[in-house]
Amino acid sequence: GQQVMQIPQYQHVQEGEDFTTYCNSSTTLSNIQWYKQRPGGHPVFLIQLVKSGEVKKQKRLTFQFGEAKKNSSLHITATQTTDVGTYFCAGPSQGGAGNMLTFGGGTRLMVKP
């Protein structure tokens, strides 16, 4: 079945350092979504990428969709303590039926002030 993997699992950074999480799918994706879950909270939608090679920015966050539409990355510039949380990528599962998503395992970001 479809697998979505993320690396690293955990990342400790000093405040002000950059951070990147990578997402890889075993199958080609029609789109990829990114979510952030704060400790004790629920996943919150960040963005969707649809086009091959697409790059989108949200302030200090840069999202990229690979040319083959099987991988994606999220890069945070100059991390802040408010960036703490787990970042998940997700792609359509079961052929996209019912808009169901398969989530990656997440990357947990910890920021030292």
Add this chain to the structure above:
Amino acid sequence: DTAVSQTPKYLVTQMGNDKSIKCEQNLGHDTMYWYKQDSKKFLKIMFSYNNKELIINETVPNRFSPKSPDKAHLNLHINSLELGDSAVYFCASSQKAAQYFGPGTRLTVT
């Protein structure tokens, strides 16, 4: 106003019991979902429900059943609870791509 709400927030019960978790969304979305998040934070889709069409993740035991009394609600019923059912269960809804998650229900089976 809370967009997606779930009750209860915490649920502690014994093995073998039957329990329900309620979910309501006031966003007017057409599709609702249930996810299970285990202790390692893995998020797994369980069900998708849209206009009476139910799509089930084949790995979900048939002890789990969603019930939708109307478009704004998708409740989760669990029969014969097992220790392995302990997890956080999230309800979500969507109209297009973005899924909006509820605050979660932490289920502990003893």
